[in-house]
Amino acid sequence: MTTADGDRILLKHGAGGRAMRRLIAESVLTAFASDPPERAGVLGVSAMDDGGAVRLGDQWLVVTTDSHVIQPIFFPGGDIGRLAIAGTVNDLAMMGATEILGLTCSLVIEEGFPRRDLERILGSMRVASAEASATVIAGDTKVMGAREIDGIVINTTGIGQTRHLVRDAGLQIGDRIVVTGTIGDHGMAVMALRHGLQLDADLRSDVAPLAGLIRAALDASIDGVSAMKDPTRGGVAGAVHEMAAKSGVGVVLVAGELPVRPQVRGVSELVGIDPLFVANEGKALLGVRPDAVAAVLAALRGHPLGRDARVIGVCVPDHVGNVILDTGFGRRLVAEPDGDLLPRIC
Amino acid sequence: MTTADGDRILLKHGAGGRAMRRLIAESVLTAFASDPPERAGVLGVSAMDDGGAVRLGDQWLVVTTDSHVIQPIFFPGGDIGRLAIAGTVNDLAMMGATEILGLTCSLVIEEGFPRRDLERILGSMRVASAEASATVIAGDTKVMGAREIDGIVINTTGIGQTRHLVRDAGLQIGDRIVVTGTIGDHGMAVMALRHGLQLDADLRSDVAPLAGLIRAALDASIDGVSAMKDPTRGGVAGAVHEMAAKSGVGVVLVAGELPVRPQVRGVSELVGIDPLFVANEGKALLGVRPDAVAAVLAALRGHPLGRDARVIGVCVPDHVGNVILDTGFGRRLVAEPDGDLLPRIC
Numbered sequence: 001m002t003t004a005d006g007d008r009i010l011l012k013h014g015a016g017g018r019a020m021r022r023l024i025a026e027s028v029l030t031a032f033a034s035d036p037p038e039r040a041g042v043l044g045v046s047a048m049d050d051g052g053a054v055r056l057g058d059q060w061l062v063v064t065t066d067s068h069v070i071q072p073i074f075f076p077g078g079d080i081g082r083l084a085i086a087g088t089v090n091d092l093a094m095m096g097a098t099e100i101l102g103l104t105c106s107l108v109i110e111e112g113f114p115r116r117d118l119e120r121i122l123g124s125m126r127v128a129s130a131e132a133s134a135t136v137i138a139g140d141t142k143v144m145g146a147r148e149i150d151g152i153v154i155n156t157t158g159i160g161q162t163r164h165l166v167r168d169a170g171l172q173i174g175d176r177i178v179v180t181g182t183i184g185d186h187g188m189a190v191m192a193l194r195h196g197l198q199l200d201a202d203l204r205s206d207v208a209p210l211a212g213l214i215r216a217a218l219d220a221s222i223d224g225v226s227a228m229k230d231p232t233r234g235g236v237a238g239a240v241h242e243m244a245a246k247s248g249v250g251v252v253l254v255a256g257e258l259p260v261r262p263q264v265r266g267v268s269e270l271v272g273i274d275p276l277f278v279a280n281e282g283k284a285l286l287g288v289r290p291d292a293v294a295a296v297l298a299a300l301r302g303h304p305l306g307r308d309a310r311v312i313g314v315c316v317p318d319h320v321g322n323v324i325l326d327t328g329f330g331r332r333l334v335a336e337p338d339g340d341l342l343p344r345i346c
Numbered sequence: 347m348t349t350a351d352g353d354r355i356l357l358k359h360g361a362g363g364r365a366m367r368r369l370i371a372e373s374v375l376t377a378f379a380s381d382p383p384e385r386a387g388v389l390g391v392s393a394m395d396d397g398g399a400v401r402l403g404d405q406w407l408v409v410t411t412d413s414h415v416i417q418p419i420f421f422p423g424g425d426i427g428r429l430a431i432a433g434t435v436n437d438l439a440m441m442g443a444t445e446i447l448g449l450t451c452s453l454v455i456e457e458g459f460p461r462r463d464l465e466r467i468l469g470s471m472r473v474a475s476a477e478a479s480a481t482v483i484a485g486d487t488k489v490m491g492a493r494e495i496d497g498i499v500i501n502t503t504g505i506g507q508t509r510h511l512v513r514d515a516g517l518q519i520g521d522r523i524v525v526t527g528t529i530g531d532h533g534m535a536v537m538a539l540r541h542g543l544q545l546d547a548d549l550r551s552d553v554a555p556l557a558g559l560i561r562a563a564l565d566a567s568i569d570g571v572s573a574m575k576d577p578t579r580g581g582v583a584g585a586v587h588e589m590a591a592k593s594g595v596g597v598v599l600v601a602g603e604l605p606v607r608p609q610v611r612g613v614s615e616l617v618g619i620d621p622l623f624v625a626n627e628g629k630a631l632l633g634v635r636p637d638a639v640a641a642v643l644a645a646l647r648g649h650p651l652g653r654d655a656r657v658i659g660v661c662v663p664d665h666v667g668n669v670i671l672d673t674g675f676g677r678r679l680v681a682e683p684d685g686d687l688l689p690r691i692c
Contacts, residue, residue, distance in 0.1 A: 008457075008458050010489070014489030031471060032471075043483070045484065063483060063484050064450070069454060071494075106501050108415060111354075112354050112355065115354060119373050122376070126377040136378040136390075137388060137391060138409050140411050140413055141369065142415045143359050144360075145689065157411055
């Protein structure tokens with residue numbers, strides 16, 4: 001190599017952590033940040049939220065995009081097609097846009113890819129779209145030569161609308177952090193598959209579109225939800241770090257309250273990776289005002305995808321931008337992940 | 347191989363011709379065609395137009411997506427970044443949506459990709475967006491391992507709005523076919539680069555966003571433009587075939603009226619490929635009612651990107667779904683391309 005490492009893109013630049021945020025701040029925002037950074041009625045890339053938004057009459061049009069590169073493309077609990085729909089629907093939902101106007105699907109396929117795998121993936125996309133009451137209304141198909149791309153990459157972009165835009169930066173001191181269910185399921189299921197771990201226990205990705213679940217929570221208390229984010233790449237640790245930093249608060253998470261399935265805990269101990277840092281694809285983190293916690297929790301738990309919802313933490317005035325884990329024996333700082341521990345997890 | 351060729355994806359399935367349309371009809375539409383095929387107020391994938399559309403009050407929200415896989419990523423006249431913005435802006439414009447609400451940009455990058463190349467590409471995207479009065483408002487960044495993807499793939503999705511939706515299926519008998527300028531420039535420039543042809547003449551891609559040009563044409567006669575399509579993969583021959591088949595007319599093109607630059611003609615003769623079949627990235631085909639031709643041509647020619655606009659053909663009642671070339675010595679059928687002659691041209 002004739003250039004230094006800093007001159008080249010590394011895996012961690014796509015892994016949802018600090019390295020990616022720095023790349024985006026240095027390169028992408030330079031190109032795309034509007035000037036002035038926030039035009040009236042436009043929430044652009046400089047917000048670095050789950051998507052962008054444009055004011056349209058009394059509504060916000062919310063737009064989000066994701067290219068899905070997961071490997072392997074079929075895994076317990078789902079496949080790249082289900083992931084592509086869920087990932088985009090969930091990013092819209094995190095901004096309050098649970099009414100989805102349309103999705104797009106752009107396929108980039110390796111020459112020689114089996115037709116039956118493609119059709120299985122498209123079938124998963126159809127099922128997941130129906131679960132979210134969403135429709136794919138536009139598409140694109142490209143084929144690259146053998147060994148020019150590894151299998152298939154799927155971009156899904158979503159357009160939703162909402163009267164009430166929810167940001168990831170809205171946490172206030174005293175707000176509770178609610179997670180909608182168990183953590184680490186997606187990342188640990190993919191990790192177990194990649195490592196060829198033979199498990200007795202059923203370990204499945206949680207991949208699911210959350211539009212209905214989030215609509216239930218917002219209907220229960222539209223003003224009680226102060227912030228939302230889905231803990232994908234970088235896991236709950238990465239997502240809470242980002243929310244805390246943008247909101248200007250600290251967050252204390254209570255270790256004993258973190259819902260983790262026994263089989264996820266088992267793989268976690270086997271491979272030495274904390275479920276806090278592992279991607280989820282069917283979970284959301286909500287900041288909730290203290291007086292709305294009961295209503296929001298009841299609404300979440302009344303939905304099949306939110307049965308295990310619970311309060312896992314609270315926003316505090318000290319340690320701004322940091323995440324503290326209360327272990328019951330003491331408190332320690334949770335490091336912000338630099339990248340995800342698993343490349344191509346979504 | 348244990349499976350037959352028909353069971354695998356081939357390069358031609360992504361090349362914009364008959365093979366791609368068949369794959370989409372057999373696999374993609376099965377998954378995504380709404381049921382009933384056209385819900386009121388939704389133009390979905392079954393229309394197989396340049397994008398989808400959703401009715402929103404008295405407007406149509408138009409959505410289009412494209413993943414750009416061009417190789418090489420830098421070429422005379424542009425690069426993959428400029429192409430990504432122009433490709434998406436032009437698909438919106440072809441449906442009448444010259445007012446762009448926002449674009450998304452999703453990068454999939456190979457590990458080891460040079461940072462300075464990424465920044466050059468992002469800079470091109472910024473310039474092209476500004477030319478189209480468009481803003482990138484949401485993005486995504488993924489990194490795949492070395493040799494898991496060849497360089498960089500960029501998905502751009504666009505959202506526009508229009509009161510007056512233009513389709514590619516609206517041609518009527520007697521309508522003239524207008525092209526906004528010279529044909530074959532993009533495909534021939536990339537082909538010359540790939541073949542290492544040393545040319546005296548300046549041969550450059552025409553890649554450009556056409557929102558302003560198309561707005562001028564529609565402003566001149568909103569009811570006079572019956573159909574539009576941009577002749578990218580498959581070239582003018584492929585695009586006119588698709589318009590003719592969907593509209594239920596035949597089209598006679600006049601060979602002597604096709605505007606081709608001398609240097610494009612030169613490479614064309616050298617490599618034995620007709621410019622009619624080669625991709626353009628800064629041109630549009632318009633179906634124009636006879637009484638609106640003068641106004642539309644004047645409007646196009648008054649714009650820097652439309653100086654060479656001209657009538658190249660006419661819609662006829664016979665040979666429905668076919669394209670006839672009038673050579674001056676006689677008439678012959680123009681074959682519909684099965685795929686593009688150049689993989690990864692856009």
